[in-house]
Amino acid sequence: MRIVLLGPPGSGKGTQAKFIIDKFGIPHISTGDIFRKNIKEGTPLGVEAKSYIDKGQLVPDELTIAIVEDRLKEDDCKNGFMLDGFPRTVAQAEALTKALESMNTSLDHVINIAVADKALVDRLTGRRVCLSCGASFHMVFNPPKKEGICDYCSAELVQRADDNIDTVSSRLEVYGTQTKPLIEYYEIKGLLRAIEGEKDIDKVFEDICKALGSDK
Ligand code: AP5
Ligand code: MG
Numbered sequence: 001m002r003i004v005l006l007g008p009p010g011s012g013k014g015t016q017a018k019f020i021i022d023k024f025g026i027p028h029i030s031t032g033d034i035f036r037k038n039i040k041e042g043t044p045l046g047v048e049a050k051s052y053i054d055k056g057q058l059v060p061d062e063l064t065i066a067i068v069e070d071r072l073k074e075d076d077c078k079n080g081f082m083l084d085g086f087p088r089t090v091a092q093a094e095a096l097t098k099a100l101e102s103m104n105t106s107l108d109h110v111i112n113i114a115v116a117d118k119a120l121v122d123r124l125t126g127r128r129v130c131l132s133c134g135a136s137f138h139m140v141f142n143p144p145k146k147e148g149i150c151d152y153c154s155a156e157l158v159q160r161a162d163d164n165i166d167t168v169s170s171r172l173e174v175y176g177t178q179t180k181p182l183i184e185y186y187e188i189k190g191l192l193r194a195i196e197g198e199k200d201i202d203k204v205f206e207d208i209c210k211a212l213g214s215d216k
């Protein structure tokens, strides 16, 4: 299973990725999580990425592509992977195709989770995340079992620095101009699996499993 999760900010990529990797036993590669880990550790990559992420802009393609190329060469990706939030530009998509070709492989599915802008703003501004394991919760739509604590690893939940209304607006705009064209790009390649994301989290997962040709 070599899968890409596509969808606007807040569409539920991270939430669904957790279920998908458990079911299929593949690694979760989230470029956003990789950048946030580096920001937390204060690495040079983190410092550079932060200057873009805080403005709601994309981190430059060259930097992002190099990170994913290296990650895909690791042993745990041999039998598949779940890319979340990559590719986000046509240049990234083309680099991914080339990288996989050089490893004699290709993508199986590109899942596109569609959600309207209004719902995205509510989801992002009410989100709380675990910086330790990457899990996402929502104060109203998906509260953790214990307030402020991650269900999966018991670390403290925080609000992401880019989940304020101004940055969310920029992220949605950037998505529309730079990432949305990938829907058609993958549709033409016959890889796109369209998922309606404005349903209960469980139901969205059920639809994703169906689109992947598997029971929930
Ligand atoms: P990234 O971390 O990838 O953020 P994003 O794409 O903006 O997406 P999010 O993580 O915000 O949303 P999600 O779809 O994962 O939703 P979630 O499941 O959390 O990227 C951050 C930044 O890093 C980018 O802006 C960019 O600067 C940089 N970056 C990353 N990748 C890059 C790349 N490839 N190239 C260049 N730059 C890159 O859910 C959201 C909320 O909704 C949660 O609260 C959740 O509980 C709730 N929710 C989920 N599903 C449902 C549902 N069905 N019903 C109700 N609520 C729901
Ligand atoms: Mg995410």
Ligand code: ZN
Pocket: 130, 131, 132, 133, 134, 135, 150, 151, 152, 153, 154, 155
């Ligand atoms: Zn956690």
